Amino acid sequence: MGLQQPRTRIQQKNRETILDAALEVFAQHGFRGATLDMIAAQAGLSKPNLLYYFPSKEAIHVTLLSQLMDTWLDPLRDLDADGDPIAELRAYVRRKLELSRDYPRQSRLFANEIVQGAPRMQTALATDLKALVDEKSAIIAGWSKAGRIADVDPHHLIFSIWALTQHYADFDVQIRAVLGPARDPLAEAEGFLDTLFARLLAP
Amino acid sequence: MGLQQPRTRIQQKNRETILDAALEVFAQHGFRGATLDMIAAQAGLSKPNLLYYFPSKEAIHVTLLSQLMDTWLDPLRDLDADGDPIAELRAYVRRKLELSRDYPRQSRLFANEIVQGAPRMQTALATDLKALVDEKSAIIAGWSKAGRIADVDPHHLIFSIWALTQHYADFDVQIRAVLGPARDPLAEAEGFLDTLFARLLAP
DNA sequence: CGTCCGATTGACCATTTGGTCAAAAACCAA
DNA sequence: TTGGTTTTTGACCAAATGGTCAATCGGACG
Numbered sequence: 001m002g003l004q005q006p007r008t009r010i011q012q013k014n015r016e017t018i019l020d021a022a023l024e025v026f027a028q029h030g031f032r033g034a035t036l037d038m039i040a041a042q043a044g045l046s047k048p049n050l051l052y053y054f055p056s057k058e059a060i061h062v063t064l065l066s067q068l069m070d071t072w073l074d075p076l077r078d079l080d081a082d083g084d085p086i087a088e089l090r091a092y093v094r095r096k097l098e099l100s101r102d103y104p105r106q107s108r109l110f111a112n113e114i115v116q117g118a119p120r121m122q123t124a125l126a127t128d129l130k131a132l133v134d135e136k137s138a139i140i141a142g143w144s145k146a147g148r149i150a151d152v153d154p155h156h157l158i159f160s161i162w163a164l165t166q167h168y169a170d171f172d173v174q175i176r177a178v179l180g181p182a183r184d185p186l187a188e189a190e191g192f193l194d195t196l197f198a199r200l201l202a203p
Numbered sequence: 204m205g206l207q208q209p210r211t212r213i214q215q216k217n218r219e220t221i222l223d224a225a226l227e228v229f230a231q232h233g234f235r236g237a238t239l240d241m242i243a244a245q246a247g248l249s250k251p252n253l254l255y256y257f258p259s260k261e262a263i264h265v266t267l268l269s270q271l272m273d274t275w276l277d278p279l280r281d282l283d284a285d286g287d288p289i290a291e292l293r294a295y296v297r298r299k300l301e302l303s304r305d306y307p308r309q310s311r312l313f314a315n316e317i318v319q320g321a322p323r324m325q326t327a328l329a330t331d332l333k334a335l336v337d338e339k340s341a342i343i344a345g346w347s348k349a350g351r352i353a354d355v356d357p358h359h360l361i362f363s364i365w366a367l368t369q370h371y372a373d374f375d376v377q378i379r380a381v382l383g384p385a386r387d388p389l390a391e392a393e394g395f396l397d398t399l400f401a402r403l404l405a406p
Numbered sequence: 407c408g409t410c411c412g413a414t415t416g417a418c419c420a421t422t423t424g425g426t427c428a429a430a431a432a433c434c435a436a
Numbered sequence: 437t438t439g440g441t442t443t444t445t446g447a448c449c450a451a452a453t454g455g456t457c458a459a460t461c462g463g464a465c466g
Contacts, residue, residue, distance in 0.1 A: 008442080031236070033319070035424085047423095047425085057424065108319075112319075114377050115315055116232060116311075122376070125376070133381045156392060157395075167363075170318050171362075171366070173320055173321045173325070174328055177329040177332065178358065192359040239453075240452090240453075240454095250415090251455085254455065254456085260455090
């Protein structure tokens, strides 16, 4: 039937179960690599039952992506023009790295989507995301002009934060393969990135 | 039949055509998202003809991945213990960024593979790649200890170079969506990254 | 020209996969 | 208990897809 708004407790619960299972499967296999059977198995439900709660495989995917954008941009939204510039930017890096640590599946889902050309997010990127980044870039540019941080291109500064933090989630297997066991990449990254941005931003 | 070594000129040419087409398709859609029909269409050949030159879809993919590793690691291999530390590392960043500019499809192919858990590269990562990175990390650690560059974790320094340079290829659509047209991300990145690493590495 | 071997393809096959549907089961209010 | 509503599922379908194969084509060489 394709329920729009969950009405009962069981609907609420099953929709969440499905979305969590789908996140797992989509993040690991990409949209086309994931099958409804995989998601159903992961969720402990039958395939027709999935399609009772969501009208299609794509609907599940789209639901995940739109949930994602919100969570993902929250830390950037928090960037406060009235705060201390260095502290604000460091806090942004730290929060972003926490997302990579706590929600690696979301990060990989996003990476899959972007690497493949963002077929289902193009407009969101060019509107919402661009607007937010432009706004925050203006703030950063102001800080630069006021001599409160070093003179760096604000857009590329933001890109570098994204690249560095998401790398630890998206390329986790590579990093662990290189570091070997008995090391904690995410914990080490926190100190490294803090140093990196401190040196980059110091006026 | 599954030809091992190209013997004739036409085999040589068609194998190259197929690999180029497959790179295009795999990079954009991932392994499972790519179909033999897509690759055949892109290559201008019939599907059975593909399978005359390669025994299976997976064989094409594997061939691409192994070619990739070589190209990808060359710049790191060039890192010379006897050169000037800052110059060597800057050159590495620049070469890596050139790869992102000139071979974005390879970068995305690699990203697809790693994000999805590197099912076909695990061992290569844990052996060849790890060995090379460990070797070069030792060199960098030596430079740090000698006070010729700042004291940074060599492994994470290398990760940061990978993250920053590959980001411009892998997340190209996102970056362009945010920057808007009329800007040249890769050209701008060169200056930005040069500054970033100069400040990070200065003793 | 004719022959032989590498190159090409149309037709076909088995499996996978997203999705449907009618019927059964579970649930719930009266 | 009963009647109606929601939830679940086994059986099924059409399309897509990786791969096979016998047959045909084409060019180089004698």
